[in-house]
């Protein structure tokens with residue numbers, strides 16, 4: 001069992017042989033966590049963080065196994081991999097994230113100065129000052145069991161059982177993958193653990209094999225669990241058909257439904273059970289439809305007093321209460337200088353556009369996942385919103401066609417919330433090309449890498465007046481992990 005974090009735990013973790021290597025550079029987290037452990041955070045450390053930029057490694061947190069880590073339990077190793085800040089008090093976690101966002105914004109400022117896009121900060125600013133305010137990070141109202149969506153893999157457990165449901169440690173390349181149950185993870189709600197446990201029991205009873213390596217055969221793959229704040233639960237089981245006939249697959253579907261409705265899995269009280277047959281790692285509803293085997297087709301969630309329908313493959317922020325803080329923040333930033341049109345780029349189920357709709361004349365939203373666009377249209381009428389238009393397709397295709405004719409009296413605000421891949425440069429070019437777009441609110445859960453490229457494109461010498469950052473607000477959506485959302489306002 002995980003005990004509450006103490007500072008000496010941090011030192012224990014650091015001396016236990018786990019080397020923290022993050023997207024921010026291997027030394028970054030080590031330096032920062034050590035520093036915090038000694039209560040010695042000073043602006044000098046920002047200097048070290050800045051130095052760490054030059055040898056940054058991109059990508060998610062990875063952990064390198066160093067001698068001595070065998071002393072940790074499998075559960076602790078998993079917790080260190082998935083929720084690497086779990087040993088720290090929440091206050092310390094927020095402090096770390098604030099430093100991290102500061103570092104990212106310094107990198108952005110450096111990049112703009114280096115490329116001659118913006119002027120050097122004035123003389124009274126030191127190298128570690130930003131030329132625009134970075135507001136204090138907004139905490140998540142909920143810190144434990146906050147996830148509304150979890151995906152559990154199937155692989156070989158510590159005891160060698162290949163029908164183990166949980167999270168991976170190790171790598172395929174290192175041939176040392178071990179699947180550990182996520183029961184002890186601080187961000188995991190009870191219901192998700194329950195469905196994962198039942199699914200494990202079900203596949204252990206099933207006569208067919210799990211699918212671990214696609215080319216080696218087997219069928220049962222990961223399960224995704226979605227829950228909402230009133231306790232409704234949706235489970236989506238992914239299944240590799242290999243060479244089974246439709247009739248043979250039907251037998252397994254029936255067994256799955258029976259287990260979760262009349263068998264031991266009934267304890268999960270699933271409101272929806274979906275099944276997706278796919279031979280690809282990730283597969284859209286268009287490529288391989290989500291088959292509703294039992295219950296309701298959608299899950300609903302309430303956000304800031306509005307109701308939202310969510311399809312199995314539609315995006316929804318993973319921490320609903322923190323998402324309310326994020327959307328409230330966007331609303332406040334928008335209110336600062338009201339324009340009459342909002343462009344909601346990468347709109348998912350339409351949450352941002354619908355929340356802002358009462359403040360503007362018109363919302364135009366663009367989203368690539370068709371089911372999410374259907375949800376968004378449904379959500380607008382569910383909330384009596386009539387001034388939103390939802391367009392299905394890639395933003396880089398739709399916006400260049402839309403922008404030349406888009407007119408507005410008071411100006412346009414673009415709210416962009418892309419996935420980790422960032423926005424295509426054609427989206428930025430299109431936004432830059434229309435002078436009516438006066439403000440752009442960029443929301444990113446990964447404000448380095450591709451998003452950094454976008455920041456540069458927004459401020460660089462593309463045709464059209466450049467933007468400049470005016471304020472940034474971090475919002476913690478993922479307690480115990482190193483991630484948070486960063487909202488940056490650009491204006492021109």
Ligand SMILES: C[S@@+](CC[C@H](N)C(=O)[O-])C[C@H]1O[C@@H](n2cnc3c(N)ncnc32)[C@H](O)[C@@H]1O
Nearest residue numbers: 315317346347348367368369394395417418419
């Ligand atoms: C981080 S989510 C944000 C969704 C929404 N703003 C919200 O708060 O729920 C990113 C969304 O961008 C969509 N997306 C990804 N690539 C896209 C593209 N090229 N054009 C339009 N939408 C895209 C994804 O399907 C996803 O719904």
